[in-house]
Amino acid sequence: MATLFDPLRAGDLALANRIVMAPLTRNRSPNAVPGDLSVTYYGQRATAGLIVTEATAISHQGQGYADVPGLYGADQLAGWKRVTDAVHKAGGKIVVQLWHVGRISHNSLQPGGGKPVAPSAIRAKSKTFLVKPDGSGEFVETSEPRALDAAEIPGIVDDFRRAAKAAIEVAGFDGVEIHGANGYLVDQFLRSGTNHRSDDYGGSIENRARFLFAVVDAVTDAVGAGRTGIRLSPVTPANDASDTDPQPLFNHVAAGLGSRGLAYIHIVEGATGGARDFSQGEKPFDYTELKATYRKAGGHGAWLVNNGYDKELAEKAVGDGYADLVAFGKLFIANPDLVSRLKRNAGLNDPDKATFYGGDAKGYTDYPTAA
Ligand code: 8OZ
Secondary structure, eight states, X not given: OOOTTSOEEETTEEESSSEEEOOOOOOXXXXXXXXXXXXXHHHHTTTSSEEEEEEEESSSTTOXXXXXXXXXXXXXXXXXXXXXXXXXXXXXXXXXXXXXXXXXXXGGGSGGGOOOEESSSOOOSOEEEEEOTTSOEXXXXXXXXXXXXXXXXXHHHHHHHHHHHHHHHTTOOSEEEEEOOTTSHHHHHHSTTTOOOOSTTSSSHHHHTHHHHHHHHHHHHHHOGGGEEEEEOTTOOGGGOOOSOHHHHHHHHHHHHHTTTOSEEEEEOSSTTSOTTOOOSSSOOOHHHHXXXXXXXXXXXXXXXXXXXXXXXXXXXXXXXXXXXXXXXXXXXXXXXXXXXXXXXXXXXOOOGGGSSSOSSTTTTOOOOOO
């Protein structure tokens, strides 16, 4: 029976254990550049089998929150190189999460103060995070988006390609994870609540998944499928995401991914950061069916699960073969040495919600390791 502490090969990634640090937005990269604090923070967590970085904008247009990092400027890539060096020096593996927020943005964060872009011009009932001139943070409503012209879509796909290539070749990452979850651009194309298009990118399931597969093909072409993962959240309501019938939609996605040779598939089960049994559509979502669909289509990547796992649930998931890898979010915020704590059944620090988004070292790099 596999345990959380067994090594695993996921595509080209040789992982020391099955414990993954989930992507976690922390809003501590002014000018979109990860700095000294981020170098320390990720280095402290390098005993994870794999670190997935916080979501990182592939382009200025893909940016939607204050002080999140990017991959589109030389200074941003240089900042990330210092992070990957620190993680590698400590023996860890790290992939960067490739992010385009789509409509979850604000005019003030967009090139030329323009409207955020989306599959359709439907404003999200959702908030983003800005920093005021005096340095304090505030949550504000996301801006009204404009619908993308079909002719603009290849350019965004190219931004994913360029960011992935630079992530590997310049910033020194071991791989990339496409952010297809949580109501951002890829997910906005997928789901019926946000995609009302009548062209090749909207309507049928096949059409709504076209953008996702174009991004996957561009990224794998640039860096290799063995270094590429993807995160999906079939039923999350995060960022006002919705679909009336998610099972056939995500089965179609899983089947298409099955033939593309990815390193791993990362699934957020239920409502991101919330109830694991949350669902959309008429029936509870069947994650076992999703995985079986992927395997049946030839998918050999690692199956990575996330959302509200504790040690017991994670051990069971890996032990009975339901999953190959488990990602922990809040527990990794509060416990840099989470792997050794889980192994030794040591106590866990509690995460401090007040310091999740924005701020300094407090609640970021100052959580203690166990004695
Ligand atoms: C929390 C706050 C801001 C962004 C996600 C990138 O949900 C995020 C995010 C989470 O995937």
